[in-house]
Amino acid sequence: MSPQSRCIFLDLLFERISFQELAKRRDLRSHTICSVDPPGCTDIDDALHCRVLDNGNFEVGVHIADVSHFIRPNTAIDEEAAVRGTTVYLVDKRIDMVPGLLSSNLCSLRGNEERYAFSVIWEVTPEVEFVRTEAFKSIIKSSAALTYEQAQLKIDDPSLKDELTLGLRRLNMLAKRMRKKRAEAGETHDPVEVQVKKMLETNSMVEEWMLKANMTVAAMIYETFPECACLRRHPAPPVSSFEPVVKATNPRGFKIDVSSNKNLACSLDKAVVNENPYYNTMLRILTTRCMMQAVYFASGTIDYEEFYHYGLAAPIYTHFTSPIRRYADIIVHRLLAVTIGADSTYPGLTDKNRTQVICNNINYRHKMAQYAGRASVNLHTRMFFKGRVSEEDGYVLQIRKNALQVLVPKYGLEATLFLEGKQIDPKIIKFVYDESEPSQTCGSVKFSTFDKVVVQISIDESNVQREKLVLRLVHPKVPGFSVDPLPQKPK
Incomplete structure (x- = not known):
C-alpha cells in the first residue's frame, strides 16, 4: 500500500460522524432499531425495525452495515477482500474477509453505537402487501444487540410493552405471514445442515426479512444494470436426481412429488413420523443433497429465465445483507448506491465479464470455506472423542454398498459404519445390499434408510498420522458383527 493510500485508509477507519456525511444520509438514530444474532456474534451485519404508521400499515426497515463506505474500489483492502x-x-x-477493526468494530452494528448503514424500507399492510419501497444510505443507533433467545424471550413475555419488544412482535407476526405466502409459492426451504440446532421463531423472523431485502435489492440493481448485476441463482435439479429421496420414503408410504418445487415442499412438510423426531430433518438433508449448488453470476451472461432460485422460489435473487463477510454483497452495495444516486460508478463495476470473473472466484472461495469449516468440525470431533468411547443413538441416513x-x-x-473390511470375516458375516429399496440385510436383521440404531463412537489411534473416527454397531444385534453395550455407570 502506498503512503498516500495508507493515509486515506486510516482517515476512513477513524472517521467519526461528520456533518458532511450526515447531510448525505437519512438520520434514523431516533428509530428503535435492534439486531438479532447468534450468541457471541461480533460481526453484526444487519438490524431491523418495525413501527405502526398513521394509516394502520407498518413501516419495516432492514439496515445493513455500510461496508462499501470504508472499502473503496481498487484499493489494497478491496483487492484483498475480493481475493478472499x-x-x-x-x-x-x-478468518475475516476484512480487517477486524472493520468487521468487529467500525462496520459492526453494535448496540447503542452510531453506525453508517444501507437501509431498505417498506410500507407493509397487515395482509403483507408491500405498497412502498425505498433504499437509501442512513445513520442508525441500534437500541440493542440481542441473541435469538433474548429476542424470543422478549416476544414471549406478555408483561413487556416497550417499543423494542412491540417492534419484534410485529416483525415476527409479519414474517410468519410472509413465510406462509412463500411456501404457497413453492419455497422448498434453504439447505439443511447436518448439525441439528434448536430453531426459534426469531431465527425464522430474521431469515424472512433478510430474504425479502435480498429479493428487493436484486430487482432494483437488475433494472439499472441489466448486463452486470451480481446475482445469485439456484438451478432446478433434474427430476431423476431425487430418486434416492423417493426410494427412501416408499417404505413409510409417503409420496414425494418432485414435479415442481411447490409440490416438493408440500410433500416434505407432510412426511412426518411421530415416533422418529429426526425423520423430517433427515429427509430434508437427503433432499438438499439431491439439489444443485446455488451460485453467483453476472446478469448479462445468461438469459433471464435462468436467474430463478429454485430453493427460494424466487425469480431473481442476490446477496445484500452480509457485506462484512461476503464480497458479493459489497459489489451489490456499490451497484445499489449507483442505482439510488448515492455514489458514482467505475469501469470495473459495469463490465459484465469482470463481474463474472469475480463471481467465479467467490463461488470457489465459498466452496473452499465450506470444506474448511467441515474439516474444522471433523478435527475437533476427533479431539473430543480421543481416548474415550461413547455409546449413542443414531439414525441411518444413507445405505451404501459396503456401509x-x-x-x-x-x-x-x-x-460411516462400514459393513466390509479387514476386521470382518465375509465367511461368517454376509451383508446383502439391495439397491432397489435400498437396504442392507444380514440374516434376520435388515437396515433401511432412517432406521434407528445404537452405535459406539471412538477414535482409531493405531496410526498417529491417520487417526480416524470409528463406529461400531451395538443395536440391532448382528451376531459376530455387533459389539456388547458399554457397562452401565452406577448412578
Missing part, C-alpha cells in the same frame, strides 16, 4: 471472497468460520476462530451412513443427533455428527 468470504469469511471462513472454523470451530474455534474465524451405512449414520447421523448421531446428540453431536450433530455424521459418520
Whole structure:
C-alpha cells in the first residue's frame, strides 16, 4: 500500500460522524432499531425495525452495515477482500474477509453505537402487501444487540410493552405471514445442515426479512444494470436426481412429488413420523443433497429465465445483507448506491465479464470455506472423542454398498459404519445390499434408510498420522458383527 493510500485508509477507519456525511444520509438514530444474532456474534451485519404508521400499515426497515463506505474500489483492502471472497468460520476462530477493526468494530452494528448503514424500507399492510419501497444510505443507533433467545424471550413475555419488544412482535407476526405466502409459492426451504440446532421463531423472523431485502435489492440493481448485476441463482435439479429421496420414503408410504418445487415442499412438510423426531430433518438433508449448488453470476451472461432460485422460489435473487463477510454483497452495495444516486460508478463495476470473473472466484472461495469449516468440525470431533468411547443413538441416513451412513443427533455428527473390511470375516458375516429399496440385510436383521440404531463412537489411534473416527454397531444385534453395550455407570 502506498503512503498516500495508507493515509486515506486510516482517515476512513477513524472517521467519526461528520456533518458532511450526515447531510448525505437519512438520520434514523431516533428509530428503535435492534439486531438479532447468534450468541457471541461480533460481526453484526444487519438490524431491523418495525413501527405502526398513521394509516394502520407498518413501516419495516432492514439496515445493513455500510461496508462499501470504508472499502473503496481498487484499493489494497478491496483487492484483498475480493481475493478472499468470504469469511471462513472454523470451530474455534474465524478468518475475516476484512480487517477486524472493520468487521468487529467500525462496520459492526453494535448496540447503542452510531453506525453508517444501507437501509431498505417498506410500507407493509397487515395482509403483507408491500405498497412502498425505498433504499437509501442512513445513520442508525441500534437500541440493542440481542441473541435469538433474548429476542424470543422478549416476544414471549406478555408483561413487556416497550417499543423494542412491540417492534419484534410485529416483525415476527409479519414474517410468519410472509413465510406462509412463500411456501404457497413453492419455497422448498434453504439447505439443511447436518448439525441439528434448536430453531426459534426469531431465527425464522430474521431469515424472512433478510430474504425479502435480498429479493428487493436484486430487482432494483437488475433494472439499472441489466448486463452486470451480481446475482445469485439456484438451478432446478433434474427430476431423476431425487430418486434416492423417493426410494427412501416408499417404505413409510409417503409420496414425494418432485414435479415442481411447490409440490416438493408440500410433500416434505407432510412426511412426518411421530415416533422418529429426526425423520423430517433427515429427509430434508437427503433432499438438499439431491439439489444443485446455488451460485453467483453476472446478469448479462445468461438469459433471464435462468436467474430463478429454485430453493427460494424466487425469480431473481442476490446477496445484500452480509457485506462484512461476503464480497458479493459489497459489489451489490456499490451497484445499489449507483442505482439510488448515492455514489458514482467505475469501469470495473459495469463490465459484465469482470463481474463474472469475480463471481467465479467467490463461488470457489465459498466452496473452499465450506470444506474448511467441515474439516474444522471433523478435527475437533476427533479431539473430543480421543481416548474415550461413547455409546449413542443414531439414525441411518444413507445405505451404501459396503456401509451405512449414520447421523448421531446428540453431536450433530455424521459418520460411516462400514459393513466390509479387514476386521470382518465375509465367511461368517454376509451383508446383502439391495439397491432397489435400498437396504442392507444380514440374516434376520435388515437396515433401511432412517432406521434407528445404537452405535459406539471412538477414535482409531493405531496410526498417529491417520487417526480416524470409528463406529461400531451395538443395536440391532448382528451376531459376530455387533459389539456388547458399554457397562452401565452406577448412578
